[in-house]
Amino acid sequence: MISKQESIDAQSKWQKTAAHKVQENLEKIPHQWRLSKDITGQAAKERNISDDFIDGLLDSETAQITNKDLPVLMTEVSRGSLTAVKLVTAFCQRAAYGHQLNSNLLEINFEGAVKRAEALDKYRNDNGKLIGPLHGLPVTLKDQYHVKGMGTTMAYVGWIDTFEGDPASPLKGCEESQIVHELESLGAVIIAKAPETNNNILGYNLNPRNQKLTSGGSSGGEGAVQAMKGSAIGIGSDFGGSVSIPAAFNGVYSIKPSVGRLSFLRVATPSPDQTAIPSVPGLMGSSVSSLEYVFRALIQAEPWKRDNTIVQIPWREQEDHSHGSKNGKGKKEGRGKTKLSFGYMPSDGIVRPHPPIQRALDMVSRVLRAQGHELIPWDPPPHARALEIHGKIACSDGCHTFFENMGLSGEPLIPELVSGFPDGGPLRALDPAELADAVREMHEYREAYAAYWDSTRSRTSTGRPVDALILPVWPSAAARPGGPEYGGYIGFANVVDHSTMVIPVTTADRKVDAFEADYEPVGEEDEKMWRSYDPELFHGAPAAIQLQCRTLEEEKLLSIGKLVTGALDSQRTPEH
Structure with missing residues (x-):
């Protein structure tokens, strides 16, 4: 049995290691970019430190x-x-x-990034051309991706100054992730890496757009970086909404692709033996065009x-739905536009979204109908079934x-995970037969969902199944730290392997989005x-929706x- 003193000593050791890492990061920030205590103190009092607040600290050119x-930006680089x-x-x-205001970087590479930019400029001057379509593009990554010259902790204190926790392999970035190699070969510059939302190194990452709320998880640090515009594009990882949720909470755009479009080779993961529902890279940025540019x-x-493991599918040009079909196919409606059909789920009947999310969904449905598109009710195989399957597979190894x-360090579980591990340690791993049953259930659910999607052709006026789904990402506009959770709108996407996009629509407004005191919940989760909704608390938080298309x-x-x-842009009003 560990004595009380041994426990105190172990706690002290991991805390000192984490504190040293935090200080080491701060020392990588040039002195001319250090913020005064007056500024950081003022920021702590502000509700929103993104947009105008951080802009006001920067010189006009920056x-x-x-x-x-x-x-x-890429056009300006191309033109010189x-x-x-x-x-x-x-x-x-x-x-x-952004990091000094929000603690959202685990690894900083500013000095190396500027040196690489200098080399890129020299290449252009010497060769008269760019190294690739991402020449000079500043990128941040969730700290799962290995980058040469940078550490990877994945927020584990015991991984600091090691390679994936192996003290015999202290070389930083000695095994570069494949997607990092591809980004750099295209000209991108990795400037920093972001943490999981809550960890024992940096602590809890709050939402820059409303500091009373969380930045979401698990790629919350990257979501916060994007809200602060700390890079031109961010890459997180998604296993059950871990890119979509932070994008929604932080008011940025995201795309979570299906398995097999972007490489996840040589990326650190918390459960490397779990392969039935693989994690995938996901992009976060300030516009759909930004996501498209990098994805392409x-x-x-x-x-x-x-x-x-990547499916050999070259980039496929699509018709521009806002200006008609390029190939002349598809039904035309109105002013030469192709009519689309959307499956529409404003509520799943289990947990109803808060008023700001309801309003965001209504805004999207109204503008699409106004442009001649149709929305039909979406009542698929229960998402609760998908969440049950996901839970079995996610913890199939017992999280050993x-x-x-x-x-490795003796660090404790963060509070959000304590209830999931009632014994304070690993869960019982599934035996091979149990895992096989869970995977079979997953495939059966996928088949049922695909069949339901196909069946909608009988209810659309286009004569084809719905083109995409519209539904909430999360029931609330961001969330209270430690508040109620409900993944019924997003977690199923990984089970059925849909491609998924988040679109910020509006923000919570205390004057518009009133608490509905007379609402009668349908169950405990609801x-x-x-009860977690407070118009004052959520004021200013982003309200987003998600789009889903089928696999690949x-x-x-x-x-x-x-x-x-x-x-949406064509119908914007000043208050929205």
Whole structure:
């Protein structure tokens, strides 16, 4: 039995290791980018530290560069009106400010990033061309991806200054992730890596748009970086909504592709033996066009030549739904537009979304109907069944690897995980027969969901099944730290392997989105979520919706995403 003193000593050791890591990160920020205690103190009092607050701390040129859309920045680099050094330096400075205000970086590479930008500018000057379509693009990653010259902790204290916790392998980034290699070969510059939402190194990451709420999980740190515009594009990982939820909470756009489109080779994972529902890389950025630009570049790099788990599907150009079909196919409605059908689920009947999310869904449905598109009720095989299957497979190994990594330092479970591990240690792993049954159930559910989707052709006026789904990401606009959770709208996407996009629509408004005191909840989960709503607390938090297309339909999803955002932009009012 461990004595009380031994327990205190172990706690002290991991806390000192974590504190040293935090200080080491701060020392990587140039002195001219250090913020005063007056500024950080003022930021702690603000509800929203994104947008105007952080813009006001930057010089006009840096603010101007970092507020431009990614395709615009790449056009300026291509034309020579913006150098890689100027572009990378601007985002490094903004990321440095964002980290000091929000604690959202676990690994900092500003010095190395500027040196790489200098090399990119030299390459252009010497060769008269760009190294690739992402030449000079500042990128941040969730700290699961290995980058040469940078550490990877995945928020484990015991991984600090090691390679995946092995003290005999201290070389940083000695095994670069495949997608990192592809990004860099296209010209991208990795400037920093972001943490999971809550961890024992940096603590709890709050939402920059409403600091009373959480940034979501598990790629919450990357979501917060994107809300602060600390890079031009961010890459997280998604196993059960871990990109979509932070994107929704932080008011940014995201795409979670199906398995087999983007490489997840040589990426650190908490459960490396769990392969039935693989994690996938997901992109987060400030617009659909930003997501499309980077996604297209990664696909055109032909990742299947280096990763045999990637499906050999070259980039597929799609019809522009807002201007009619390129190939002349498809039914035309109104002013030459192709009519689309959407499956529409404003509520699943189990947990009703809060008023801001209801309003966001209503805004989207109204603008789409106004443009001639149709929405039909969506009543698929129960998502609760998908969540049950996901839970079995996610913890099929009992999470033994997770606890082994925690044990390297003796760090404790974060509070959000305590209830999931009532004995304070690993769960019982499924035996091979039990796992086989869970995987069989997953395939049966996928078949049932696909059959339901196909059946909708009898209810659409287009004569084909619905083109995409519209539904909430989460019942609330962001969430209270430690508040009620409900993944029924998003978690099933990984079980059925749909391609998924998040679109921010509006923000919670205390004057508009009143608490419905007379609402009668339909169950315990619904009551918890209903009671968690406070118009004052949630004021200003992003309210988003999600779009889903079928497996491997990422290009179609991006095209429909542009249609939806275009329709919303055409109907915007000042308060929205």
